[in-house]
Amino acid sequence: MKKLYNIKSFSTLLFLIIVVLPVFCGLVYATLYSFEIVGIINSGFTTKHWEDIIQGSAFWSSIGFSFYVAICSVVISLIFALAMALSWKKNLQKGALSTAIYLPLCFPGTVMAFFMFQFLSKSGFLSRLGFASGVLEDINSFPALINDAYGIGIIITSVVLITPFFVILFSNIYHTENIEAYKELATTFGASKRQLLQKVTLPILLKKSSVTIYLFIIFVMGSYEIPLLLGRQSPQMISVATVQKIQRFNLYDIPKGFAMSILYVLIIMSVLLFLYFRNRDYFKSETTK
Amino acid sequence: MIKRTLQYGFIISIGFPVVFLLVLSLGRRWAYPNILPEQISFANWEFLQQSDSKLFQAFFVSLGISLCVAVFVTALGFVISKFIAYSQRRNTFLVLAYIPYLLSPVIMAIIFQYYFIITGLTGTFLGVIIAQFLVAFPFGIIIYLNFWNAQLKSMEELSYTLGGSRWQTYKKVLLPLSKNALMLCFFQVFLISWFEYGLTNLIGSGKIRTLTVSVFNFVTEANIFYAALACFLLILPPMLLLYINKRFILFVEKTEL
Amino acid sequence: MSQFLTIQHLYKTFGKETVLQDINLTLDKNTVLSLLGSSGSGKTTLLKIIAGIETADKGNIFLEGNNISDQKPQERHIVYLYQEALLFPHLNAFENIAFGLRLQKMNESLITEKVHLMLKNIEMTKHAKKMPPQLSGGQKQRISFGRAMIIEPKLLLLDEPFGALDASTRSKMQELFKTLAHNMNLSALFVTHDLKEAIVMGDQIGKIQKGQLVQYETKNEFFNDAFSGVQKEIDFWKSIGQNT
Numbered sequence: 001m002k003k004l005y006n007i008k009s010f011s012t013l014l015f016l017i018i019v020v021l022p023v024f025c026g027l028v029y030a031t032l033y034s035f036e037i038v039g040i041i042n043s044g045f046t047t048k049h050w051e052d053i054i055q056g057s058a059f060w061s062s063i064g065f066s067f068y069v070a071i072c073s074v075v076i077s078l079i080f081a082l083a084m085a086l087s088w089k090k091n092l093q094k095g096a097l098s099t100a101i102y103l104p105l106c107f108p109g110t111v112m113a114f115f116m117f118q119f120l121s122k123s124g125f126l127s128r129l130g131f132a133s134g135v136l137e138d139i140n141s142f143p144a145l146i147n148d149a150y151g152i153g154i155i156i157t158s159v160v161l162i163t164p165f166f167v168i169l170f171s172n173i174y175h176t177e178n179i180e181a182y183k184e185l186a187t188t189f190g191a192s193k194r195q196l197l198q199k200v201t202l203p204i205l206l207k208k209s210s211v212t213i214y215l216f217i218i219f220v221m222g223s224y225e226i227p228l229l230l231g232r233q234s235p236q237m238i239s240v241a242t243v244q245k246i247q248r249f250n251l252y253d254i255p256k257g258f259a260m261s262i263l264y265v266l267i268i269m270s271v272l273l274f275l276y277f278r279n280r281d282y283f284k285s286e287t288t289k
Numbered sequence: 290m291i292k293r294t295l296q297y298g299f300i301i302s303i304g305f306p307v308v309f310l311l312v313l314s315l316g317r318r319w320a321y322p323n324i325l326p327e328q329i330s331f332a333n334w335e336f337l338q339q340s341d342s343k344l345f346q347a348f349f350v351s352l353g354i355s356l357c358v359a360v361f362v363t364a365l366g367f368v369i370s371k372f373i374a375y376s377q378r379r380n381t382f383l384v385l386a387y388i389p390y391l392l393s394p395v396i397m398a399i400i401f402q403y404y405f406i407i408t409g410l411t412g413t414f415l416g417v418i419i420a421q422f423l424v425a426f427p428f429g430i431i432i433y434l435n436f437w438n439a440q441l442k443s444m445e446e447l448s449y450t451l452g453g454s455r456w457q458t459y460k461k462v463l464l465p466l467s468k469n470a471l472m473l474c475f476f477q478v479f480l481i482s483w484f485e486y487g488l489t490n491l492i493g494s495g496k497i498r499t500l501t502v503s504v505f506n507f508v509t510e511a512n513i514f515y516a517a518l519a520c521f522l523l524i525l526p527p528m529l530l531l532y533i534n535k536r537f538i539l540f541v542e543k544t545e546l
Numbered sequence: 547m548s549q550f551l552t553i554q555h556l557y558k559t560f561g562k563e564t565v566l567q568d569i570n571l572t573l574d575k576n577t578v579l580s581l582l583g584s585s586g587s588g589k590t591t592l593l594k595i596i597a598g599i600e601t602a603d604k605g606n607i608f609l610e611g612n613n614i615s616d617q618k619p620q621e622r623h624i625v626y627l628y629q630e631a632l633l634f635p636h637l638n639a640f641e642n643i644a645f646g647l648r649l650q651k652m653n654e655s656l657i658t659e660k661v662h663l664m665l666k667n668i669e670m671t672k673h674a675k676k677m678p679p680q681l682s683g684g685q686k687q688r689i690s691f692g693r694a695m696i697i698e699p700k701l702l703l704l705d706e707p708f709g710a711l712d713a714s715t716r717s718k719m720q721e722l723f724k725t726l727a728h729n730m731n732l733s734a735l736f737v738t739h740d741l742k743e744a745i746v747m748g749d750q751i752g753k754i755q756k757g758q759l760v761q762y763e764t765k766n767e768f769f770n771d772a773f774s775g776v777q778k779e780i781d782f783w784k785s786i787g788q789n790t
Contacts, residue, residue: 014369018426022423023397029401030399100300102535106524108486110501111520111523118513218391228487238393276384283380446597447632449618450619450624451693451694451697452620465634465636466636
């Protein structure tokens with residue numbers, strides 16, 4: 001069985017090289033750069049970029065704005081998805097709806113963002129419809145939904161992209177967890193319709209999908225293409241803000257960009273660890289006892 | 290009745306963006322407040338006959354990159370994930386795989402871009418493939434880790450005790466049983482790569498023009514009709530996949546497909 | 547080394563937990579040794595080590611006088627059967643049985659002939675074309691036996707093979723297995739947690755508990771040993787008899 005051990009350690013090594021090494025090496029370089037130990041402008045060790053980032057408001061407002069967009073998008077999606085998955089549960093299993101619900105998953109963020117821009121901007125399709133029907137008097141009376149201060153365009157686009165996913169997820173859980181049977185059981189205990197929803201259906205669905213929901217918050221927080229097209233200069237979501245710092249012509253912004261990336265990576269890692277220790281079962285599988 | 294109407298309304302609103310993009314891709318001049326473009330013609334679509342057109346090339350650059358990334362991740366991930374799944378430190382590996390999976394790809398690109406620059410990989414086809422591979426591989430591992438289980442391991446062992454060699458066991462037991470997992474991984478990774486913009490643009494430094502990069506280029510050039518056309522081309526392969534088998538469009542962790 | 551199977555001083559630990567401790571065991575040719583053990587006793591690990599799927603930390607295994615401790619599972623000619631039938635879901639009943647023969651690249655007509663004979667022996671001829679989900683628990687287990695026995699392994703290891711079956715199917719399968727074992731001159735280790743089944747199935751009996759194994763020379767010795775629990779069982783049934 002010697003040979004098997006070799007394949008095993010080789011596989012492990014390859015995994016570490018592909019998965020861990022790039023992130024690790026990247027972080028090392030980013031750290032050195034952010035302290036100006038390496039890089040075009042390196043003038044010797046300095047902590048000034050870190051001080052700027054941590055004490056300044058730009059980074060934290062980006063993180064805060066990203067978090068706000070993510071929470072709004074996910075919560076709104078959840079409400080829509082739960083309503084659809086529960087009230088249309090039969091049609092979601094077969095028929096036109098069961099296929100149609102997959103269609104939005106064919107849209108990458110880029111395309112959906114482009115569509116929303118053409119649809120919701122001041123000169124977009126909706127505004128033209130409003131004008132043609134006489135609801136709008138001129139282009140400026142159409143509300144700012146794109147490149148707006150509250151990230152409305154970003155949130156709408158994210159909601160449209162995520163909701164179908166949650167609908168499918170809930171619809172699947174409803175069947176695999178055999179919620180119907182639990183509901184029947186609860187009915188024999190005398191539960192009302194409202195109680196069935198509050199005490200049986202929703203808790204099971206949300207508990208089973210909790211980690212996925214958290215992961216989606218993280219995904220939306222890190223999204224790039226959608227805010228790049230639909231966001232504005234300030235407030236900016238974290239990915240857009242970081243890339244902009246790195247690509248600026250002002251060389252003194254680059255170390256700040258790296259410091260922001262490191263902080264972002266650290267935040268994601270700590271959230272992941274927190275999720276891992278809170279939800280061991282989710283990460284466990286049948287392969288380990 | 291209300292339920293029916295709502296459902297039909299929903300289905301129509303789902304289909305609307307597809308039709309909208311198609312109409313826009315046929316358009317020329319769309320001044321406010323016209324509802325539809327003033328001219329509708331196939332002029333924009335003539336790129337199909339010109340193999341030197343930017344869009345034509347972008348389509349095949351995208352296709353080439355996505356196919357390569359999907360093949361590599363599917364094949365390598367299959368073998369590696371198996372050892373990880375049965376390892377005692379499986380959970381540690383899983384958490385490690387989640388780190389790059391959860392990070393925004395464009396942030397990943399920022400932190401490892403330097404190494405692509407010093408190896409001369411930025412702005413090359415190979416560089417973009419490697420960068421996308423690094424981002425997609427952990428996802429492949431996560432898909433497969435949901436798939437390997439005790440039952441499958443027992444079947445593999447059974448095949449050994451019945452006299453099957455390692456190769457025979459792969460060919461006659463593991464691969465046939467893994468067909469769905471392999472397809473799922475292939476299509477999922479293909480889509481990730483097909484949809485990717487931020488990392489591709491950064492590592493490709495604008496020289497590798499995939500379809501997503503084209504969309505953004507057309508948008509900055511204010512050429513919305515070509516952008517719409519590129520968008521339409523972007524959603525074609527996934528829609529084709531949806532038509533073939535909708536199960537491969539999405540990966541839902543921990544729930545049966 | 548006149549014994550067919552001999553195990554000497556076998557040890558196995560998982561981390562800090564000692565699973566098998568100084569296991570010694572002998573088995574004659576054409577006999578069935580029942581091993582009585584509850585879950586967590588280490589019985590599954592022992593069988594897996596014999597089959598070559600797990601490795602022992604220490605100790606030796608001899609089959610027909612040859613030390614097989616370092617051999618690959620493929621070379622040992624020992625088949626390990628799980629509690630689940632584990633039929634390959636992509637193959638029908640016939641192909642499941644033929645699996646081992648196909649690995650040997652045996653010619654087609656011989657495979658057909660052998661499989662049909664086996665199907666007859668296990669009374670499954672009617673179900674040859676069925677896919678695993680169409681078979682009942684007992685039928686699956688029959689196919690699983692057929693699949694193992696058709697390659698004529700030197701030794702068969704059975705890990706609670708009837709554990710998941712209902713009582714009547716279970717006794718039918720015990721019957722079938724005994725007949726087959728006799729007709730095909732099988733040597734087998736039969737692990738069960740059921741006292742009665744251990745007595746019915748085994749020519750010899752052993753008991754494994756907390757990683758330690760006691761092998762009894764004769765069934766009588768087993769019946770008389772307080773550790774075996776047989777006497778307790780007899781007393782229980784007697785007490786019921788007296789009370790009614």
